Amino acid sequence: MCGIIGYIGSKRPEKILIEGLKKLEYRGYDSAGIALYNKEVQIIKSIGKISNLEEKINNEKLIDSNIGIAHTRWATHGEPSEINAHPHRIGHITLVHNGIIENAKELKEKLQNKGVKFNTSTDTEVIAALINYYYKDNMEKAIEEAISELKGSYALAIINDQEDKLYAVRCESPLILGIGDNEYFITSDIGAILNYTNKYVLLGQNEIVTLTKDSYNIVKEDTKVFRKVEVSNLSLEDTTLNGYDHYMMKEINEEPVLVDNLIKKYINNLDSLPDLNKYKNIHIVGCGSAYYAGMIGKNLFEEDGIKIEIDVASEYRYRNIIYDKDTLVILISQSGETADTIAAMRKANDNNIDTLAIVNVQSSTIERECTYSILIEAGKEIAVATTKAFILQVLVLSLLSYKINPDNKYLEDIKKLPQQLKVLLDKTGYYKKLADSIYKHEDVFFIGRKVDYAISMEGSLKLKEVSYIHSDSYQAGELKHGTISLVKEGTIVFAIVTDDEIRDKTISNLEEVISRGAKPIYVGNADVDYENKIIIPKIHKKLQPLLAVPPLQMIAYYVALKRGCDIDKPKNLAKSVTVE
Numbered sequence: 001m002c003g004i005i006g007y008i009g010s011k012r013p014e015k016i017l018i019e020g021l022k023k024l025e026y027r028g029y030d031s032a033g034i035a036l037y038n039k040e041v042q043i044i045k046s047i048g049k050i051s052n053l054e055e056k057i058n059n060e061k062l063i064d065s066n067i068g069i070a071h072t073r074w075a076t077h078g079e080p081s082e083i084n085a086h087p088h089r090i091g092h093i094t095l096v097h098n099g100i101i102e103n104a105k106e107l108k109e110k111l112q113n114k115g116v117k118f119n120t121s122t123d124t125e126v127i128a129a130l131i132n133y134y135y136k137d138n139m140e141k142a143i144e145e146a147i148s149e150l151k152g153s154y155a156l157a158i159i160n161d162q163e164d165k166l167y168a169v170r171c172e173s174p175l176i177l178g179i180g181d182n183e184y185f186i187t188s189d190i191g192a193i194l195n196y197t198n199k200y201v202l203l204g205q206n207e208i209v210t211l212t213k214d215s216y217n218i219v220k221e222d223t224k225v226f227r228k229v230e231v232s233n234l235s236l237e238d239t240t241l242n243g244y245d246h247y248m249m250k251e252i253n254e255e256p257v258l259v260d261n262l263i264k265k266y267i268n269n270l271d272s273l274p275d276l277n278k279y280k281n282i283h284i285v286g287c288g289s290a291y292y293a294g295m296i297g298k299n300l301f302e303e304d305g306i307k308i309e310i311d312v313a314s315e316y317r318y319r320n321i322i323y324d325k326d327t328l329v330i331l332i333s334q335s336g337e338t339a340d341t342i343a344a345m346r347k348a349n350d351n352n353i354d355t356l357a358i359v360n361v362q363s364s365t366i367e368r369e370c371t372y373s374i375l376i377e378a379g380k381e382i383a384v385a386t387t388k389a390f391i392l393q394v395l396v397l398s399l400l401s402y403k404i405n406p407d408n409k410y411l412e413d414i415k416k417l418p419q420q421l422k423v424l425l426d427k428t429g430y431y432k433k434l435a436d437s438i439y440k441h442e443d444v445f446f447i448g449r450k451v452d453y454a455i456s457m458e459g460s461l462k463l464k465e466v467s468y469i470h471s472d473s474y475q476a477g478e479l480k481h482g483t484i485s486l487v488k489e490g491t492i493v494f495a496i497v498t499d500d501e502i503r504d505k506t507i508s509n510l511e512e513v514i515s516r517g518a519k520p521i522y523v524g525n526a527d528v529d530y531e532n533k534i535i536i537p538k539i540h541k542k543l544q545p546l547l548a549v550p551p552l553q554m555i556a557y558y559v560a561l562k563r564g565c566d567i568d569k570p571k572n573l574a575k576s577v578t579v580e
């Protein structure tokens with residue numbers, strides 16, 4: 001995880017780097033640091049959020065420089081502390097790192113035997129030591145020799161205190177080179193530099209970039225590499241709050257427009273979507289919310305008569321999967337950079353199985369390496385807890401299912417969807433009222449069957465990740481096989497009931513918990529007598545989850561707000577999980 005940014009040009013870098021780190025904070029936020037260079041290196045670090053680092057920087061006398069690197073951390077090796085925060089410096093080399101070095105321990109021992117002294121418990125310091133060890137007078141050579149010994153993942157921005165240059169290299173972890181007017185940037189994410197440029201170059205594995213104020217050069221194994229300059233389709237507006245207090249609320253409110261855009265793009269142009277009819281088996285793989293979107297997809301495709309298997313990527317990658325031919329593996333990922341999902345994709349690719357990416361980030365690893373890819377076009381999602389990307393992932397799955405099995409009712413209903421979403425999202429007063437009745441609870445349960453179970457999984461995850469209330473989701477029929485023992489007077493139970501065929505069954509299960517003291521919150525498309533209920537419009541079955549999830553996102557938001565949580569950056573999490 002972690003976010004890195006580097007700058008070289010004619011401006012002072014500190015403001016650019018701090019601004020950039022704030023945009024990268026979603027990648028990790030337990031500590032941060034910056035290094036400035038002008039003949040000497042000045043390093044400033046702080047634990048906690050970027051605002052702490054900013055305050056520290058504002059109170060220090062800074063060297064006058066035009067070169068700098070910075071980092072925001074999600075700790076893997078070593079606790080979050082100032083000493084373990086990046087940048088790390090050994091000898092001439094100062095660097096920031098995103099990734100994990102798996103053989104750090106062996107390399108450290110090897111270097112210690114040669115007399116190198118280490119100050120931190122990080123794997124990153126080992127990389128600095130290794131480059132410094134190999135550096136004689138040629139940095140590119142030293143980097144090349146060092147990375148040839150590294151096992152694991154890395155994106156690095158590197159300063160050598162002997163040179164007015166900035167270096168970068170990556171393997172597995174994302175890193176791009178931003179091209180400005182007589183200035184260059186190195187960053188984990190284009191969103192961090194959009195204030196300055198939307199032009200960028202994607203860097204391949206182990207390509208070494210050397211930047212001066214007015215030139216860039218990319219080499220791999222002594223050979224010059226030429227790469228196309230790309231233009232990002234993200235706008236600056238995507239990366240600002242635009243009047244909202246939190247990105248989560250801003251992003252939920254973007255759902256109607258984004259859904260409308262995607263429907264308009266595909267509904268009369270289904271040929272541009274891959275045809276799943278030719279596959280006899282589909283495997284769906286993802287992590288977190290992307291996996292729950294996949295669970296909704298499983299329900300859709302099963303109804304279409306396709307054999308489905310679904311798993312979280314961290315399990316799928318290590319399972320002994322017997323692939324039949326005519327199998328498609330669908331990889332769902334907002335970032336397109338989740339380490340486990342990448343590994344699952346490569347497993348399928350290595351078995352010559354077709355892969356389909358449903359991703360948000362253009363040119364991300366998953367988008368690039370899958371046989372087919374569909375961009376969900378959510379724009380930048382900044383809140384760590386996904387909302388709009390989840391809805392668009394589900395919409396793509398529903399369009400794919402419609403393509404397998406078209407019918408007129410779907411066509412009629414899909415056009416109503418954006419407006420219906422808008423109306424549902426406008427009921428903020430009601431969601432706040434429900435949040436008032438939830439926020440003091442320690443445990444909340446969600447129940448549902450089939451697709452409603454998938455919806456309840458996402459509702460439960462959203463609530464726990466942003467509000468820190470313990471919450472769990474159960475298949476409605478399974479509750480009585482143990483978990484019902486936890487239900488007591490006043491326990492909140494959300495019941496998701498959108499599927500007509502099993503409505504009565506789920507309602508019976510809800511009655512079982514009500515008779516044991518539970519306080520129900522009903523989310524469904526038929527009116528009921530319960531006091532707390534969210535009635536969503538009745539719409540085609542394949543579209544129903546798209547209306548059931550946004551109210552649950554809203555409730556999670558307002559509960560977190562009442563509890564005073566850090567909504568956009570919940571503790572211990574990171575948006576893009578680029579480690580196993």
Ligand code: G6P
Pocket residue numbers: 287288289290291332333334335336337338341384385386573574575576577
């Ligand atoms: C993290 C995020 C989740 C997300 C999951 C998968 O855990 O906090 O919100 O669903 O990663 O991320 P991806 O980018 O692959 O969708």
